[in-house]
Amino acid sequence: xxxxxxxxxxxxxxxxxxxxxxxxxxxxxxxxxxxxxxxxxxxxxxxxxxxxxxxxxxxxxxxxxxxxxxxxxxxxxxxxxxxxxxxxxxxxxxxxxxxxxxxxxxxxxxxxxxxxxxxxxxxxxxxxxx
Numbered sequence: 229x230x231x232x233x234x235x236x237x238x239x240x241x242x243x244x245x246x247x248x249x250x251x252x253x254x255x256x257x258x259x260x261x262x263x264x265x266x267x268x269x270x271x272x273x274x275x276x277x278x279x280x281x282x283x284x285x286x287x288x289x290x291x292x293x294x295x296x297x298x299x300x301x302x303x304x305x306x307x308x309x310x311x312x313x314x315x316x317x318x319x320x321x322x323x324x325x326x327x328x329x330x331x332x333x334x335x336x337x338x339x340x341x342x343x344x345x346x347x348x349x350x351x352x353x354x355x356x357x358x
Contacts, residue, residue, distance in 0.1 A: 238264050240293055246272045257305060260322060261285070292318065300326045309339070316340050 238255035241248065244263075250256065254265040256275075262285040263275045275282035295304065298312040303325045309318050310329060317329035317336040329336035 244274060246274065255285070260305065298329055300328070310336075312336075314341055 238253045240255045241250065242257060244256045244258040248271075250265040250270040251268040252265055254270075256263050256265070258275050261275075263282040264285060266281055266283060270281050273281045275284070292307045292309055293305075294309050295302070296311065298310040298317070303323060304310065304319045305324075306319055306322050309316060311317075312329040315330075315338050318339050319335065320337055321327070321335045324332075324335050327335040329338075
């Protein structure tokens with residue numbers, strides 16, 4: 229976890245997996261919503277069946293997540309950031325799989341030239357590395 233503006237940044241864990249043990253402040257994707265875990269050692273407790281274990285992240289609070297090099301087999305969510313060629317793109321669709329960032333401007337928006345990943349690759353602010 230990193231500290232920014234006096235707050236702790238959640239650790240992004242990707243899509244929810246019922247075989248993964250999550251800890252407080254782990255951030256997951258589940259059914260097109262992001263959730264933050266409230267307790268350590270949370271296993272097999274999905275956010276819908278066990279809402280006391282999770283807090284939904286409001287859309288306005290959703291984190292920009294650096295996902296690295298674009299992969300056409302990966303499902304991306306809104307605000308995910310990828311590198312394709314020599315450019316960085318942000319996903320503007322609710323969900324995208326197989327949409328080439330360079331040829332689908334209705335899904336992906338170019339936000340600048342690709343750069344090395346930041347020390348904390350999970351959180352971006354306003355399209356720039358923190």
